[in-house]
Amino acid sequence: MGTLKAMSASNSIPLHKLVEGLSPTRLRRTLRLGWRSLWLHRLRSLLTVLGIVFGVCSVIAMLAIGEGASYEAQEQIKNLGSQNIILRSTKPPEEQKPTDKGSQSSVLQYGITYPDVHRIRSTIPGVSVVLPARNIREYVWHISRRVDCEVVGTVPWYPEMRNHQVAQGRFFSDADMQERRSVCVLGAEMVPSLFPMESPLGKHVRVAGNYYQVIGVMEPSSRVGKTEEPQESGRTILNRMFIPLETAKLRYGEVLMRRRSGSFEAERVQLHEVTIKVSSLENVPGVADAVRTVLERNHKKKDYEIVVPLELLKRAERTKQIFNIVLGSIAAISLLVGGIGIMNIMLASVTERTREIGIRRALGARRHDIISQFLVETVLLSGVGGVLGVLLGIAIPFIVTYAAGMKTIVTLWAPLLAFTISAMVGVIFGIYPAFRAASMDPVEALRHE
């Protein structure tokens, strides 16, 4: 009966009294007292804190790994150029398997053609630059060193369009192109294997019996995984060598002979890759649709693919959002579990310390003194858990980066968010036990064994 009356009275404790109970000097003593009480049950407190530690640190670590992964994906897509649309020639699916084994006399013709490029350039508004490229798989030789490489016949404005700059020397010029000079620019990845001791500039490399003078070396490509760029062979090709498109036409003509699984296979492909630069970002979706329509009208088979980096980027951003929502839910649940742990322990502690509460009340403690005492304890538990969790959560991404080589990014808001939530969990889950402690009837509490 007495307890019931007390319970209803305790609900009307005004907030300012709670705050008044926590003036700086008072707070310091309350904190020390809370720490002492928690220290008395070290193991119990530690286990309770662990619930919060794991909650907080998993949030930060997962966010950091997720952020790193999506950053990498977005960087790769951005390297393709967000204003670009990339067309690639692909072998049409029904002709991928040879109909009969042995020699095949027919020449397989597919892919994007020069007329396609002309049509796109002349009919679709908003297209500012078109970058055609022919890719030929060849071995590149320097003396006795050999590298498997993709020879790319392209135009002088390749570097600026693909956001892939020359690191040493220069890219080929319009004059190189017109005069069909035998010059080449090497990808950074192949230089160490071809020229381990010397600078490649000015040297010559041999490709299929022809010599090309090296005039430049590209900077290392940041495209590592290339997951969103399916290669024709399904294999990742890192090595690329660039030669003028006109030179490529001269050297290779239109028909390519390719040795595959014991038989020769001839393909006629005019252009392997065409990059279209759109004048402004907001025109990209429209131009992409127009390009699709133009190509669909002129190709009976699906012998090309269209990659729109902007669409990939948007998709990656959506994926990241979903990822964050999922993560947020996991975080919320784990912190909830931690909070329930705190509440459980505090309720046990309140029951166990009923006598102490009675003594304090008899000696002049008001209800809000008891409330602040227990609230401070829960806030200490979750605060210490939060700090440890943040430290661990920042350390784990570094370990992951070091051990697994994965990129991780710890954003500022992740630890802040995790810590704030953990502190809030402490307050929210501490309120009920604290009020329960304060609503005890002093007479009953003193009689408690």
Add this chain to the structure above:
Amino acid sequence: MADPILQFRNVQKTYQMGEVRVHALRGITFDIFPGDYISIMGPSGCGKSTLLNVLGCLDRPTSGNYLLGGEDVSGMDDDALSAVRGSRLGFVFQSYNLIQQLTVLENIEIPLYYQGKPEDETRERARVLATKVGLADRLDHKPFELSGGQQQRVAIARALVNDPLLILADEPTGNLDSVSGVEILRLFDELNSQGKTLIIVTHDTTVSLRASRSIRLRDGNIESDVRQ
């Protein structure tokens, strides 16, 4: 005689236990004057504990008035009663009721802590009182490191720390062997001789013989109130 520090005017306390109304106090009236040394005795169930709870402002009377230091505390709210307990009353319990995780000094200063006194002041006062009850060399010990008699002396120092109008002791020697019990009673005598007002609730007639005024309760009424 000086003005009374405590006045009970027809104080009643009734509990509702299910269907039954229990009359624990049936209209008690008495005055307590400064320097009184009172023992309250009576068989179990006579209302001793209820009287002590009401005297100690831990419980409110159902009817009647209770004036403590001229102030009517019978209608006060919970916070005000806490303040009264903290500033005007000192408690000594049968089972000492010290807080286990605190040292002797910290236990003694609890009432001052809840009055918001600055720490250096409360520390100093606690030290003086600990010395007074003979525990100068035990200041930083925890209660479980002390004997029963020593623990009760800590409790007495704690009851003195806020310089109360009245010290209430509930069977203070109940858990002690006879030697420590006598030491504690001597301490009470000494305090009374220094002018402290004491109320001791007890079963033990030897305790009541030391008091200067003996009140006997029976069935919620005062059976006798004798000055000796």
